[in-house]
Amino acid sequence: MCSRFRLFISILFLVAAMPLQAQVFSTNNGKVQFRSDAPLELIRASSDQMKGKLDIGRKLFAFSVPVSTFEGFNNPLQKEHFNENYMESNLHPNATFSGKIIEDIDFSVPGKYTVRAKGNLVVHGVSQERIIKSELTVTPSGCSILSNFTVLLADHQIPIPKVVHEKLASEIKVEVKASLIKP
Amino acid sequence: MRKMFGYAMLAIAVAISAMGAGHAQDTTDLLSQLEQEVIGDNKSATNYTTATFKTTRLINGHTVENVARGVLDVKISHRFGKLNNGLYELFGLDNATMRMGLDYGITSTLMVGFGRSTHQKTLDAFFKWKILRQSTGKRRMPITLSYVPTVALKTLKFEDPNRKNYFSSRLFFSHQLIIGRKFSEGTSIQLMPTLVHRNLVTYADEPNDILALGIGGRQKISKRVSINAEYYYQHPDYKLRGTTNSLSLGFDIETGGHVFQLHVTNSQGMAERTFITETTGLWEKGDLYFGFNISRVFTVGKRKRG
Numbered sequence: 184m185c186s187r188f189r190l191f192i193s194i195l196f197l198v199a200a201m202p203l204q205a206q207v208f209s210t211n212n213g214k215v216q217f218r219s220d221a222p223l224e225l226i227r228a229s230s231d232q233m234k235g236k237l238d239i240g241r242k243l244f245a246f247s248v249p250v251s252t253f254e255g256f257n258n259p260l261q262k263e264h265f266n267e268n269y270m271e272s273n274l275h276p277n278a279t280f281s282g283k284i285i286e287d288i289d290f291s292v293p294g295k296y297t298v299r300a301k302g303n304l305v306v307h308g309v310s311q312e313r314i315i316k317s318e319l320t321v322t323p324s325g326c327s328i329l330s331n332f333t334v335l336l337a338d339h340q341i342p343i344p345k346v347v348h349e350k351l352a353s354e355i356k357v358e359v360k361a362s363l364i365k366p
Numbered sequence: 367m368r369k370m371f372g373y374a375m376l377a378i379a380v381a382i383s384a385m386g387a388g389h390a391q392d393t394t395d396l397l398s399q400l401e402q403e404v405i406g407d408n409k410s411a412t413n414y415t416t417a418t419f420k421t422t423r424l425i426n427g428h429t430v431e432n433v434a435r436g437v438l439d440v441k442i443s444h445r446f447g448k449l450n451n452g453l454y455e456l457f458g459l460d461n462a463t464m465r466m467g468l469d470y471g472i473t474s475t476l477m478v479g480f481g482r483s484t485h486q487k488t489l490d491a492f493f494k495w496k497i498l499r500q501s502t503g504k505r506r507m508p509i510t511l512s513y514v515p516t517v518a519l520k521t522l523k524f525e526d527p528n529r530k531n532y533f534s535s536r537l538f539f540s541h542q543l544i545i546g547r548k549f550s551e552g553t554s555i556q557l558m559p560t561l562v563h564r565n566l567v568t569y570a571d572e573p574n575d576i577l578a579l580g581i582g583g584r585q586k587i588s589k590r591v592s593i594n595a596e597y598y599y600q601h602p603d604y605k606l607r608g609t610t611n612s613l614s615l616g617f618d619i620e621t622g623g624h625v626f627q628l629h630v631t632n633s634q635g636m637a638e639r640t641f642i643t644e645t646t647g648l649w650e651k652g653d654l655y656f657g658f659n660i661s662r663v664f665t666v667g668k669r670k671r672g
Contacts, residue, residue, distance in 0.1 A: 258664075259434030260434070268589045
């Protein structure tokens with residue numbers, strides 16, 4: 184009786200200690216593009232090194248892109264200034280967005296869903312709570328996301344010097360594309 | 367029985383704590399997992415240090431910076447007359463010498479440039495090769511090392527056209543190593559051992575080869591402004607007669623594609639052999655030249671699509 188009880192207790196221990204087996208979709212090569220459309224200059228750059236994780240059980244997500252991986256720009260000096268003067272990427276190496284999906288989605292049924300992602304967008308080390316609309320497509324291998332939103336430089340304490348006022352938009356258009364794959 | 371009760375309590379406690387942990391796991395957990403991956407990536411990749419200096423010149427001489435591949439840098443530099451010439455010469459502004467130059471980046475580690483100075487009607491050409499690049503991550507390198515050879519051609523008419531003059535007498539060469547390090551976001555320092563060769567010297571006892579050691583650096587005082595200093599030391603017994611060491615102080619002001627450099631120096635020339643070996647001004651006497659360099663970059667090579 185006593186040994187059987189011990190066995191039961193041991194099983195209980197094992198079950199309790201077992202981590203909740205959450206299914207997490209992930210990506211290592213999500214694409215982030217941005218566009219600054221100012222009267223005198225159009226600046227575009229993109230990175231395909233966004234990492235992302237989506238815990239479909241708890242509807243939690245996190246995305247992170249290294250700021251210094253953005254390429255494009257109108258000249259190499261512009262990229263240097265982007266990192267050195269505006270984003271200060273040595274101090275704030277990553278831009279991140281993490282939070283929870285508001286809608287319930289059945290990840291077992293392939294199809295297109297429009298979802299709202301609520302979370303903290305951290306750019307230039309400054310966090311802003313945002314609800315970002317995104318198109319989520321469930322595929323047999325995982326899901327893909329496509330999202331367009333804007334970022335106000337002022338929201339993230341990125342000042343625009345007077346001399347470049349006509350060359351830098353105060354509102355930056357961002358597009359994020361990623362395929363998250365089942366483990 | 368008591369023992370069993372103890373087991374049961376323990377099991378419940380563990381179960382509750384595990385559940386608690388499950389609740390506490392939120393997005394910060396996913397984000398920290400991502401951060402761990404990023405840290406791992408950084409260790410397996412090499413991150414090169416950028417923006418050690420704002421432009422390819424410190425004041426008169428070179429920095430460890432190159433212009434990027436496919437970028438043309440138009441440089442226009444002025445040195446006015448001596449400040450101690452007084453109001454009559456408007457503190458030197460009535461007399462100016464200038465250098466116009468073009469620098470071009472062939473690859474990210476090799477640039478070439480040429481220019482013409484009004485000072486002694488000199489043409490000059492150089493290349494700058496980055497041998498080592500300061501980096502962190504997989505390949506760690508504490509310094510950037512560059513090699514800059516220059517050749518200069520003095521096209522001023524020979525002083526004595528009646529004697530036998532050789533073309534080679536117009537030529538000057540210099541070889542410079544630049545060892546630089548960006549110590550922090552705002553502070554960069556470099557050492558510049560330099561050899562200057564001249565084919566013709568004025569006096570028989572003057573050396574044809576002069577070895578000098580330069581030291582220079584910058585300290586940023588805001589995101590777009592830095593204070594620069596540059597000094598070239600020559601051995602007192604091993605230099606041209608009546609010359610002194612070059613000391614220059616200045617500012618870099620960066621506005622988008624332009625860099626403005628404003629400075630005060632005791633050297634009038636802007637090529638290696640002139641400011642390193644032919645400086646005659648003395649700071650303590652006020653033999654100083656106010657000057658500026660303007661750099662404007664243009665992307666002329668093919669640009670990668672973003």
